[in-house]
Amino acid sequence: MLKPGGYSIHSIDLGDHLVFFSRVRNMCRKQYLAYPETTWKGRYENKVQYINHVQRPEWMQHFANAGLELVEEQTIGFSVDDIEIDPMFQHLEKDDLECRSLRVVHRKPLVDESVTTEG
Secondary structure, three states: OOOOOOEEEEEEEOOOHHHHHOOOOOOOOOHHHHOOHHHHHHHHOOOOOOOOOOOHHHHHHHHHHOOOEEEEEEEEEOOOOOOOOOHHHOOOOHHHHOEEEEEEEEEOOOHHHHOOOOO
8 A cells, every 4th residue: 555645666576586596607697488388387386486487568567557657767777698598588679588587666746637627
């Protein structure tokens, strides 16, 4: 819940947390982009450490659907050129595929900002 005129700040890690446990050197921080959903769920998804693979456009749509206005956005990216992107993710723009960290500030509009008056 956010009061009208209030701000929200979110820092979202879009990276693959399993990279920290991998013995593969220089493993892609978004290795999950290479796997179809069935492979991901069967091999890597678990109840101990959930790894979200919702991408930047989906996050931004969730915030917009909640009626929030974007005030500021910062992204940190890296190259995904070394992995083959699964068809499930191929519709995404390269900048979105390469986004591994997303920081956003949103504002909930004041109630009277949505009302236009003529004067």
